[in-house]
Amino acid sequence: METMKKKPVSSGIAQLDNLLGDLYIGDNVLWYEDAGSLTSVFCIHFIRESLALKKPTIYVSFDRSPKNVVTFLGPLAESQNFTILDCFTNGKGDRSEVFGKFYEKDGAQWPYQVIRVNDPAHPSQVAEAIYGLHANLSGDTRFIIDSLTGMQDLWGGEEQVMKFYARTCPRLYELDTIAYWIVEKDAHSSRLRANINKITQVAIDLAIKNDKPALKIIKAEKRNSRFLNEPQSFTCTGTEIVFELPKPLPERLDLGGRIKAMRKKQGLSQKELAEKIGVTPSSISQVEKNLIYPSIPALFRLAESLAVEVGYFFEGTQAAGWSRCVFRLGDGVGARLEGAAKGQVEGVRLLPPSIRDAETEPYLLRIEPGRKVVGHFFRHKGDELGYVLAGTLVFWVNGQRQEAVAGDLIYLKTDSPEQWENADETTAELLWLIIK
Structure with missing residues (x-):
């Protein structure tokens, strides 16, 4: 039996998504870096993207005080979808009054959601706090866990870290979350790195190469990344990250x-x-x-x-x-849709491969009168463009009713329709372009 495909997720950086071959719900992403702050910028983009989509986002902090996290994230920390799980104050912060003052309120409305873990020195309490918080949230949840190195310092060795990761990583995968795990690579043994790499879905190395920051994808499970183990240089100005154009790899048929x-x-x-x-x-x-x-x-x-x-x-x-520049009606090939659209949309034709390129994938779709399709035709993250050739279609995006008639264009950027319906008495025909 074929397993259900995981939902694609953006890192918030389109060039990184392309290098990786996308992130997916269920991914645990290890970020290895030298002592420094390269990972922080990637985390900001991921948090910003997640909150823009109104996804529950949890920052589990071992190395940063809540005040530090709030300063680091700025207005993002005030989102009602953002929570700090504070393992620092009663952990490396040693229950100091200096850090405890963060929780003192002066009567004004508290703009942050912060949960302090009572005894983060015990891995079981950290796990209970993570799963307990997750149980009260709906939809796919995003985690930033900062960091495995902080855990090791607090828990007194890497055995506890390996056990925690080995138990937590598969569970987060099954709970339909996506988690960034931060690791200071020189602070851990090659044994620990090998063990956690084996379990994770994605592993990324950040380093300075020839005085330039560079990113290398060490692992990208079940996706076709052409850039595995190929260092990709980038520039970082403030929070803006721009990758240099990747060098083409030797062509292979x-x-x-x-x-x-x-x-x-x-x-x-x-x-x-x-x-x-x-x-x-x-x-x-x-x-x-x-x-x-x-x-x-x-x-x-x-x-x-x-x-x-x-x-x-x-x-x-x-x-x-x-x-060739003229294609007959029979030149397209049959294609099958997945999910709710399967069997509801007729005459699906994938247009001839010779007129497609790496950027677009065109389809001809036909929806009979009275048909309803729950969800969208395709599982695709990114731009899509439709042109109504005939008939009238009604669809809903973010709960808003939309109607398109022959001659209208439909453009989808990030949102997918929740439902399609042909309420007319004639067959509706669509030319649909998936833009990769």
């Missing part, structure tokens, strides 16, 4: 990947495709993994079965040469 992607878009199993071209499912599996390459006749049969030109498999290489 991923024939199997292209065949697999087109097969999946058409909703075909390996067995179904194998039957179409007269080979075994095992052969298709090996081709898709680039363990073997199909013969020339088999390649043409693959292209015919997937309703693409052979040149599609080689687009972006010297073998690609495509000048």
Whole structure:
């Protein structure tokens, strides 16, 4: 049984999202850095993005006092969706009166939500505080846990840290959260780093290379990042982060990947495709993994079965040469939608691969009279553009009713419609562009 796909999430920095191949709900993200403040800027972007979407966001602080966190975040700390879980005051702060004064109110309305953990020296109390707070929140929750190094200092060694991470990381994954974990890399043994890397979904290293800050993606589980272990330089001015244009990696033909992607878009199993071209499912599996390459006749049969030109498999290489500019109605290939839209939207056609590029993915959609679709057609984070070719469609975004008739454009940037409906007596047709 296929597992449910996790929801994509933005880090708040589009260039980082592209380098990673996106973040997803369920991700635990380890941020390794030298002693310094490089991670802080990435945290600010993540917090700002989360709060803009009105997502519950929790800052678990071992190394910073609540006053320090508030100063660091400025107005963001006053959001009703933001909470500080204070493990510092009664931890490294040693219950000092200096830090306790933060909680004294002068009668004015308290603008912050801060929860002080009574005894953060015990990992079990920290875990109870995290899960207890999470239980009172709704929707996907965002955590910034600052830091594993502070935990180690407070708990007296890395064994407790490893146990805490090994228990907490999988649980946060199952609770549909996303968590940033800050780690001062030189403060921990290679054994601890290896163990937590094994459990986490994403690991990122920040360092200074040739007097410039650089980011390196060490791990990005279950996503196709082309930039794994490739240092990416960036500039940081205030809170603005700009990555240098990544150097193109040496080109490598991923024939199997292209065949697999087109097969999946058409909703075909390996067995179904194998039957179409007269080979075994095992052969298709090996081709898709680039363990073997199909013969020339088999390649043409693959292209015919997937309703693409052979040149599609080689687009972006010297073998690609495509000048066709007129496409007939039958040139598109069948595609299947997921979720609630499956079976509710008819005539789904993925337009010919040769007119697509890395930036867009065009579809033709047909919705019959009286049909309702709960949710959106696609699970996509980013810009989408629709053009109503025929009929009338009603849809709801953030609870607001919208109506589009033939000739209207629909533009979605970050929000996805909660429902679509064709309340008209004629079939509605849409040209829909996913902009990657």
